[in-house]
Amino acid sequence: MKMGKLCKIVYIYLRLTFDYVVDGIFSLFWNCHKKEVPALDLKKHAVLTESATALAKKIRQKELKSEDLVRAVVERIKEVNPVINAIAADRYEAALAEAKEVDALIANGLSEEEFNKKPLLGVPFTTKESQAVKGMPFTMGLSCRRNEVADEDSEAVKRLKDAGAIVVASTNLPELLVWQETRNPVYGMTNNPHHTGRTPGGSSGAEAALTASCATVVSLCSDLGGSTRMPAFYCGVFGHHPTPGTTNLRGICFRSAEDQGSMLSLGFITKHVEDLAPLTTIIAGDKAPLLKLDRDIEIKDIKFYYMETAQDLSVSSVRSCLRAAMKSVITRISQEITSTENAPEPYYHKGFSHMYSIWRHWMTKEPEHLPSLCTNNKGDANGLIELLKKMVCMSKLCLFTIVRLLEEQVLPRVDPEWAEKISKELKEDLFTKLGDKGVLLMPSAPQPAPYHYSCFMRPYNFAYWAIVNALKCPATQVPLGVNAQGLPLGIQVVAAPYNDALCLAVAKYLSKEFGGSIKACKYK
Template identity: 40%
Template structure:
């Protein structure tokens, strides 16, 4: 379906205005600092999956203390570059690792008993700061919450700890988890390990960055608009947005309101694809049986589809040629290796992705209560923030809030009191088409973003590009973000792998295949 004249005019005007301000921003920006590069990985323990590390620890081929110390050393080596870990618990982690080694020495039931009861025994873990991790800060980058300390563990964190994982600390987020760059005035700016002048994504940007920098092997993220997938894409690692309602999202900050709980997912982030499934089994807890995670997947029997772009939304920029080419390489490799036919499809409704996401995020709950205004969350624990006043303060460097947070609070004031029937219709049509297409054995490829990791603060001029991930939250589909090597500028390429509801095991199986086919994570220090 061709764009209407009005949509073409909207697209041209939107891009002209943002390009103008972007040009002014570049002219006023200070010259870039001399390029710095992360040191390459030198300890071989850092180049093994969590699954492999757990096996070696159980077999006493390496101690948990050695593994935990290796990751502590790496964090201390790379964190001054990337600013990903914002609060550590290294001393406690080493004590817990020593207890793990003692438990293994005293275990009489054998390796199989340990694997069944404690599958991640002794393996280091990093946690997004918006998750409650007992004894650690729970501010989500809000200065007014700088003194808030978590008194309990969020359920997915508790389950991973119960499986033997050893938390090393918490990682940076965007302010209140509602922006695609992890930057706030409490912890500062997180950088991309492949290029320190680039963003690490958000809101799980600290997780993505420390994983990409080999300062962590497994981590925990949350995703309501791409907050797992965008950082995983930008930092060249794997991440999974689960089917909503399977992994608990309790004890996170900020809390959901309205109908937002229907679109929020907690999920695993990791450097190696083989860790996705065991992590998800653990994090899903009593709901794991809903996902058929033990079912064998024959990739040759799946139906594959590819959607190269959103069809030309006036809000998002066109997908870059290198990402289109990367997805096409996946298509050709699938066809050559598996003997399948990957069908290219298009959904005209995708051009309304941002409007759909924005509309559904603002819907009231069953009792008619609307979601909390972002300005209310910004003012917590006091009165709601006055966005226009905060903007004036920001201009003279006095506001405690970031520009994206202030602009979001201002943007909320433009919302219509009632959702557009047209947008509701587009979403319902897209939902029906997508579910009919995928069924229980369909897999779809879709770009995670229109471009590779942009430079710091540049998303201000392309604020709606996250719609490529956000639309899949509203559709409630499971998605695995998979790296596809490095592009022209040495930055990670990637693709979203989508399946039908509760068919998470299909996308995880494809992730294993893509890791073998395209090499998975790459050491940023070895570029």
């Protein structure tokens, strides 16, 4: 036993050394090639610092024209996109025309009932290109789908439109959404606005980059393995992953409305935590009551548990700056909002020692068949053949997609009996402790935003997000300032299923205490 413990300690230190060496090597190139995102001109675009709910109210009360807001978004996108490369396709002129129609409608007078049916009337939004928008490209980053166009809106896009929102653009994504970086052969690579030599994450990295740059008002995302929360963390904004099964999946990738047993859930990235509940309510539709988002919660009544690090050896050690951020949160909560008998408690379960393996097993239950997706359903791609083709520059797939193919086709599968047993034990233990009044504070990732391409050296570091998907529970990503290099820090707030309101209440409290979202550009 002692020898095993010693070996584990040695491995952890070797892994940490490896991580620092990797960062050192990649920094030599990327620190010399970073660019600054253009400053936000407050005289022209001050409205872009406000929440979607505040802007909707201003439009409703005739204090702001929808056309002016949409034009501000379009102008800001054109300023920042040459630096961050977030836009896949735009519909700027059509969006401006729709905004003018909204302004005319409001000028002619709308009843209170009509406004209540359209809570986002005149508010612009962007969405990841994997979300079908009628008449817009629907490539999912694949070369073989370069000419594909969506023939109808996804259900989520339809619900936002029915609420009065206006689509401005679709945004970049990783090829087939399978990686931690936003890059593909159709649209290229998206950069993190805090440091353009680093990734904004995936698969909603472009949405997070736009949000952090004040270039979008509402950002529709999806999350199967951290795809909403990872970019939110790396870009210093908020992201919410609702309880799976409550958001209609029709039209996201190739999903149908019947895929409700999935780990996948649609959500939003935003600079303002107060936007998350009303936006989630809209896309949840008739299932919104399940989430209890209008629940009145006193922060002092919440029971806090926390986990400083996991013991999953496939994942890097949590960096000291993130451990310090977690400790700051625990200290603040202990001092200000809890009694001695209700003080935050540490939590751990052996399931967290196998985060990636558990998620990998549950991915086999998802409907997508990666080999056929790679060919646009014209046969099955072979990972080994694609790797050989890649070595002679003949494969049209990204290397990370080939890696995922090899993992699926070559590596041994996770023992399903073990995975399902430990998943059940973890759920029962954690959710029994949390109940309807508890949250778990846990790390977002081992480190802040990595350098471009360095994720190949640490392919499983997204597991802190992925385990939440496997548990099928809600989680909110919360920004907590920056580290010495100016990179965003943060934590996840996790609750038992259908207790989304707890996550958002804690996120709101932490936003006030730690400053909220982090600017990725200067204001002038």
